[in-house]
Amino acid sequence: MSDISFVRTEMLPQKDPPASAVGVVGWMRANLFSGWFNSILTLVALYFVIQLLMGLFHWAWVPTWSAASLPECRDIFEQLGRTGHNAGACWGVIAERWPQLLFGFYPNGTEEGTVDQRWRPILAFVLLAVALAPILYSDRVSGKLIYFSGAYPFIMPWLLWGGTIWTPVAVALGFVVGFVVYKWLLKSTSELIALIVGVVSAVLWWMFAASLLSSGLASIMPLALEPVQSRAFGGFMLSITIGVVAIGLSLPIGIVLALGRQSDLLIVKTLCVCFIEFIRGVPLITLLFVASTLLNIFMPPGTNFDIIMRVFIMVTLFASAYMAEVIRGGLAALPTGQYEGADSLGLNYWQAQRLIIMPQALKISIPGIVSTFIGVFKDTTLVSVIGLFDPLNLTNAIRADADWNGLVWELYGFIAFLFFVFCFGMSRYSMYLERKLQTGHR
Amino acid sequence: MNNSVFFGALTVAGLAAGAAAAGTLDDVKARDQLNCGVSTGLVGFSAPNANGEWEGFDIAVCRAVAAAVLGDPNKVEYVPTTGKTRFTALASGEIDMLARNTTWTFSRDVDLKFEFAGVNYYDGQGFMIPKELGVSSAKELDFATVCIQTGTTTELNLADFFRANNITYEPVPIETNAEARQQYLANACDVYTTDASGLAATRATFDDPGNHVILPEIISKEPLGPLVRHGDNEWGDVVRWTLNALVGAEELGITSANLAEKAAGTENPEINRLLGTEGNLGEMLGLDADWAQNALSAGGNYGEIFAKNIGEDTPVGLARGLNAQWTDGGLLYAPPFR
Known part of the structure; x- marks a missing residue:
């Protein structure tokens, strides 16, 4: 009797969920076919998606990579039995012109007496990745790399524009001079006076000593790269250069402007507010026209103020104003308790900003900051209106070649793809950063 | 409205340029380079090839002027300009001449203070x-x-x-x-x-x-031609007569093939004056005696340039039409070289 039980004595092992509720099938049942209406919608959508993809594939999958002109592409289509204006993609234009779309007119060694210089922008952008690593992935790479990041702003112009290495060295020494003067004066006078004298001495150094030093050293030991004119910059290289400079400079300037706007000092505050509101009140395209045409007229005849330098300045100012407002949003989101806590610890203004306020405010602003970065990077295509050859303007120049006249989708598609890679990369990074810095306050 | 603002800006530009006019010819020689404003891309007229070298009908004018002044058609810096930036670029001195399919109109010549050096293509x-x-x-x-x-x-x-x-x-x-x-x-x-x-x-x-x-x-009527700043007549003369030399050479039968032969001296005194074996036309322009030879060696005479870039054997396929010599019923008529 005792070995008979009418109730199970041990627990049954857990069963797998039914096959229709897990895996692909389960997911599809839950998300795509959860009712007759959703099923119909899914099928209709699927039909259109497949049609679109097939059309795209039919257009894109053609053996036209080696065609040397649009008529040659047409011949290939004819052999395939296709007709019409959009019978297929003429990829020959990308095959022939992709170096131009990437590097613009940067010396490629085809002109007599020149050598291929395109390794320089490549190296500059590879080094950019190295220089960014300690900033972007501070937990994964050695902290010592940050010294290289500090040197990078001087290495990049040298690689891109060439000339003697002593020019960037002399410019860098200006910062050292300013810092040494500041530190030295700090012992004897107040911080403000030390700061002012430090800045003034650095400026004096740049104005008078730097060029003497660099030309002097260059005559002893040239160490020069072949100089490259700004006019030779073009394509994605131009977009990335403008984007990197504007992004790199706009963040610090934006922080200063945001702090200035919240400052209690009337003049500082007024200046910052005027600057931000003025720049945000005019379109970037207007600023670019000012850079390209008006500045020429205002400056004394014969002065040659590099066009790309003017664009750098205008795009940077533009990005800084937007950045300042994004960061001000981050500052405004911080509870007053944080400011008061910093004060109660006895920290001075800059210490409080550096240790308590900014880390939190910047973290809050990450999505906005990255949005601004992406926007600035895409805005670099506006330089086409002043005749610089960004990728979009290059398509116009490429179409002006009788061989490729009339090609639109291939060129724009290629450019859109490259822009997407960069912008999507930035956006993904910002999400990674948000997760990394997540400290569970929400 | 767009135009009035633009003209206002150009008036300022014109004033500044007036002060700047200190001999473009000397500037170009000192710089050893011609800054030539071109279009950012127009089929047959100006376009960069896969190696980034500029080619086209307007480019040929730049090359001929550079060859006449500096002796080397490659000493040109091409400054791409858009329809909006072209006139300020010229007025402010950023470029020495503009060869950018620009229509010669009254207001551009008179009001904007430019000097059209001639017509290199009659369009419509x-x-x-x-x-x-x-x-x-x-x-x-x-x-x-x-x-x-x-x-x-x-x-x-x-x-x-x-x-x-x-x-x-x-x-x-x-x-x-x-x-x-x-x-x-x-x-x-x-x-x-x-x-x-x-x-x-x-x-x-x-x-x-x-x-x-x-x-x-x-x-x-769209007469397209190269233009320079108003008030620098020496430089304007150089561009005008370089263009005339290209046109005149076609009429006189000088081509890039027989240039060397003709330059050695011919029976025709006008050819001799043009190519510098007689007279001192080059000296009058402030150039070397063989200025026209150099200009012609850059890309041949007008007819050759036309045929190579936009003629009937090119994809653009234009007939000479109005752009034929006056002897063939066209409008091209170079004043005498005397």
């Missing part, structure tokens, strides 16, 4: 239409939809033409030639109108060029 506005519509004259285009670039003289010419003929049309505004091509092929407009050279170049890119016709009516 035309219409392109699919053959299947069966239209043979622009006057039959009543109620047509017309693709037209906004903010250009073509827009004004079109309005004038249709009003004068008392017919109506519906404009489809477009921004660039590439956009116009797409719209036209998609039948978003019945007619595409722009300069006849541009129409020919666009039609050549079609899958079925034979199914489209360019109507016989040319509704405007």
Whole structure:
């Protein structure tokens, strides 16, 4: 009797969920076919998606990579039995012109007496990745790399524009001079006076000593790269250069402007507010026209103020104003308790900003900051209106070649793809950063 | 409104340029380089090739001037300009001359203070239409939809033409030639109108060029030519007579093939004066005696440049038409070299 039980004595092992509720099938049942209406919608959508993809594939999958002109592409289509204006993609234009779309007119060694210089922008952008690593992935790479990041702003112009290495060295020494003067004066006078004298001495150094030093050293030991004119910059290289400079400079300037706007000092505050509101009140395209045409007229005849330098300045100012407002949003989101806590610890203004306020405010602003970065990077295509050859303007120049006249989708598609890679990369990074810095306050 | 603002800016530009005029010829020689403003891309007229070297009909003018002044057609810095930046670039001295399919008009010459050095291409506005519509004259285009670039003289010419003929049309505004091509092929407009050279170049890119016709009516005069700043006559003379040398050489039968032979001296005194074996024309211009030889060696005479870049054997395929020598019924007429 005792070995008979009418109730199970041990627990049954857990069963797998039914096959229709897990895996692909389960997911599809839950998300795509959860009712007759959703099923119909899914099928209709699927039909259109497949049609679109097939059309795209039919257009894109053609053996036209080696065609040397649009008529040659047409011949290939004819052999395939296709007709019409959009019978297929003429990829020959990308095959022939992709170096131009990437590097613009940067010396490629085809002109007599020149050598291929395109390794320089490549190296500059590879080094950019190295220089960014300690900033972007501070937990994964050695902290010592940050010294290289500090040197990078001087290495990049040298690689891109060439000339003697002593020019960037002399410019860098200006910062050292300013810092040494500041530190030295700090012992004897107040911080403000030390700061002012430090800045003034650095400026004096740049104005008078730097060029003497660099030309002097260059005559002893040239160490020069072949100089490259700004006019030779073009394509994605131009977009990335403008984007990197504007992004790199706009963040610090934006922080200063945001702090200035919240400052209690009337003049500082007024200046910052005027600057931000003025720049945000005019379109970037207007600023670019000012850079390209008006500045020429205002400056004394014969002065040659590099066009790309003017664009750098205008795009940077533009990005800084937007950045300042994004960061001000981050500052405004911080509870007053944080400011008061910093004060109660006895920290001075800059210490409080550096240790308590900014880390939190910047973290809050990450999505906005990255949005601004992406926007600035895409805005670099506006330089086409002043005749610089960004990728979009290059398509116009490429179409002006009788061989490729009339090609639109291939060129724009290629450019859109490259822009997407960069912008999507930035956006993904910002999400990674948000997760990394997540400290569970929400 | 756009124009008045633009002209205002240019007035300032003109004043500044007036102060700057200190001998462009000397500046170019000192710099050992000609800064030549060109278009950012126009089929047959200026375009960079795959190696980034500029080619085209307008580029050939830059090269000839550089060769005449500096002895080397490659000593040119091409400054790409857009329709909006071209005049300020010239007025502010950023470029020494502008060779950018610019129409010679009264206000540009007089009001904007520029000096047109001549005409290197006589263009005019035309219409392109699919053959299947069966239209043979622009006057039959009543109620047509017309693709037209906004903010250009073509827009004004079109309005004038249709009003004068008392017919109506519906404009489809477009921004660039590439956009116009797409719209036209998609039948978003019945007619595409722009300069006849541009129409020919666009039609050549079609899958079925034979199914489209360019109507016989040319509704405007578009004399395109290189221009320089007003008030620097020495430099203006150099550009003008370099262009005249190219045109005159064709009339005199000097080509890049027989240039060396003719330069050795001929029976024809005008050829001798032009090529510098007689007289001192080069000295009068402030150039070397062989200035015209150099200009011609850059790309040949006008006819050769035309044939190489936009002639009937090129994809653009333009006939000489108005751009033939006066002896062949065209408008090209170089003043005598004396």
